[in-house]
Amino acid sequence: MRLIGLMGGTFDPIHFGHLRMAQELADALSADEVRFIPAAHPPLKASVTAANHRAEMVRLAIADNPKFRLDTRELERDGLSYTIDSLISLRKELGEEVALCLFMGSDAFLGLTSWQRWQSLLDYCHIVVAHRPNFSMKAENLQGPLKELWQQHAVSSCSELANKAAGGILMQAITALDISATQIRTAFKQQGSSRYLLPQNVIDYILMQRLYDTPGRKP
Numbered sequence: 001m002r003l004i005g006l007m008g009g010t011f012d013p014i015h016f017g018h019l020r021m022a023q024e025l026a027d028a029l030s031a032d033e034v035r036f037i038p039a040a041h042p043p044l045k046a047s048v049t050a051a052n053h054r055a056e057m058v059r060l061a062i063a064d065n066p067k068f069r070l071d072t073r074e075l076e077r078d079g080l081s082y083t084i085d086s087l088i089s090l091r092k093e094l095g096e097e098v099a100l101c102l103f104m105g106s107d108a109f110l111g112l113t114s115w116q117r118w119q120s121l122l123d124y125c126h127i128v129v130a131h132r133p134n135f136s137m138k139a140e141n142l143q144g145p146l147k148e149l150w151q152q153h154a155v156s157s158c159s160e161l162a163n164k165a166a167g168g169i170l171m172q173a174i175t176a177l178d179i180s181a182t183q184i185r186t187a188f189k190q191q192g193s194s195r196y197l198l199p200q201n202v203i204d205y206i207l208m209q210r211l212y213d214t215p216g217r218k219p
Contacts, residue, residue, distance in 0.1 A: 003099040003162050005034035008083055012048045014061045015198040017179035021130050024174040025103050026067055029158050035071040039081035049211055051075050060201045082116040087124035096165050100125040113146055122153055126161045126168040132176040188212035
């Protein structure tokens with residue numbers, strides 16, 4: 001069946017860490033496409049840049065990759081942006097003949113039990129956890145319900161995910177790029193350089209829109 005990767009997040013701003021993770025996981029899974037889904041009103045973030053700007057930065061960043069696609073469904077929905085709602089919407093739209101793979105980092109996976117209706121996520125998708133090459137996720141290192149989830153749903157190979165629409169958890173090593181959106185926003189506020197941390201067309205957009213300027217700073 002077709003396999004579609006899903007990258008959610010605030011993307012404030014999107015950077016090479018996001019893009020390289022998406023590319024490596026897409027290659028490993030032989031994904032047909034990867035959808036980037038910016039959160040409009042993320043429940044776990046106190047303050048983020050306006051959603052239309054974050055979506056535009058994603059559009060600019062992925063414009064030259066035919067496998068990458070911007071999905072704005074969370075911007076078009078009222079209320080807080082919950083991943084489970086997007087998964088339900090995608091499954092209804094795409095049917096049961098598509099394997100949906102939710103991409104996330106190991107830190108996000110370890111915090112999964114704080115997500116809205118997290119117990120239902122695997123009814124609609126697989127979870128692919130990207131980690132550094134020297135990182136090891138073992139059941140004995142997990143706690144409580146997350147440990148049980150891992151024991152029930154872990155798979156050992158990428159090929160297993162293409163055989164069914166949802167329900168598996170895969171750990172996949174990727175190149176470690178230690179880049180954070182917080183680091184980038186701070187660099188802009190301090191008038192430092194963010195070159196080589198994110199695409200140049202995204203840098204140009206941030207500067208043009210003055211997204212991360214310190215309040216009161218003169219042009």
